Amino acid sequence: MSDLFWVLYRIVFGALFGLLIGSFLNVCIYRLPRHETIVRGHSYCPNCLHKLAGADLIPIFSYLFLRGRCRYCAQPISPRYARIESATGFIFALTVGLWGSGPFTPASDKPDYLAAIPDAPYNMAVVCCVLAAFCALLVWSMILFDEQLPPRALYGFILIPALLRLSLQPGRILLHLAGAAFAIAVWWLLETLRLLPEGDRTRRNHVFSGLALLGLTGGLIALQPIMAAILVASVLALLAKKPERARRLVRMVLPAAVLASAVIWLFL
Numbered sequence: 001m002s003d004l005f006w007v008l009y010r011i012v013f014g015a016l017f018g019l020l021i022g023s024f025l026n027v028c029i030y031r032l033p034r035h036e037t038i039v040r041g042h043s044y045c046p047n048c049l050h051k052l053a054g055a056d057l058i059p060i061f062s063y064l065f066l067r068g069r070c071r072y073c074a075q076p077i078s079p080r081y082a083r084i085e086s087a088t089g090f091i092f093a094l095t096v097g098l099w100g101s102g103p104f105t106p107a108s109d110k111p112d113y114l115a116a117i118p119d120a121p122y123n124m125a126v127v128c129c130v131l132a133a134f135c136a137l138l139v140w141s142m143i144l145f146d147e148q149l150p151p152r153a154l155y156g157f158i159l160i161p162a163l164l165r166l167s168l169q170p171g172r173i174l175l176h177l178a179g180a181a182f183a184i185a186v187w188w189l190l191e192t193l194r195l196l197p198e199g200d201r202t203r204r205n206h207v208f209s210g211l212a213l214l215g216l217t218g219g220l221i222a223l224q225p226i227m228a229a230i231l232v233a234s235v236l237a238l239l240a241k242k243p244e245r246a247r248r249l250v251r252m253v254l255p256a257a258v259l260a261s262a263v264i265w266l267f268l
């Protein structure tokens, strides 16, 4: 079988798997700040509370087929669900497609003491760490975007895969520490200059969550991607003119930074 076939196979597999995971992330984003369980219970329409059937839950396709409306109450469904699913599908496809072999494979900087581990499981472990951390970051940033307080357990879901990845790729530690330091410095500067919007939460929680998120993002993905991500996010923030729009766009900085950096980190 040709290499191209396997690359395409990995991309399609990654995309489908990512769509399913994205659908689960939507559940997490909605339920975690409301202290609802994410492991049990049917999905339901947030408007009419009708239980959703299997056919209503196919990522993206259900949204397109139902033309963005609830089958039971006909109220519009937020396009955000489909966007989160597409973004997750895209990142999974890109990661699984790129990292299986070729110049971007994680095995290219495998340390000597892990030489006994074959390349395939090593690559798989690094890919799993990166994707798990991406999912946790996406959930966290979207909960912040909704001006809710992310549950503390999410720190673990970001930290553990990040530390595991560094233990698999110890050569990257300095770059990651620099990334965290840079991200924290940027957040501190924004905070000092009062450029951040006031949330509904207490100011301290707001500052802490933002700081932790950017610091962890920076630490997770190393210096160059976080610089690029902050640049993307700043351009977004600068595009805002009206105060309400500015507030919305500034809140989008974190999700945008997470997504942009997730794409960029694959290439570095």
Ligand SMILES: [Zn+2]
Pocket (backbone or CB within 6 Å): 045, 046, 047, 048, 049, 050, 070, 071, 072, 073, 074, 075
């Ligand atoms: Zn409904």
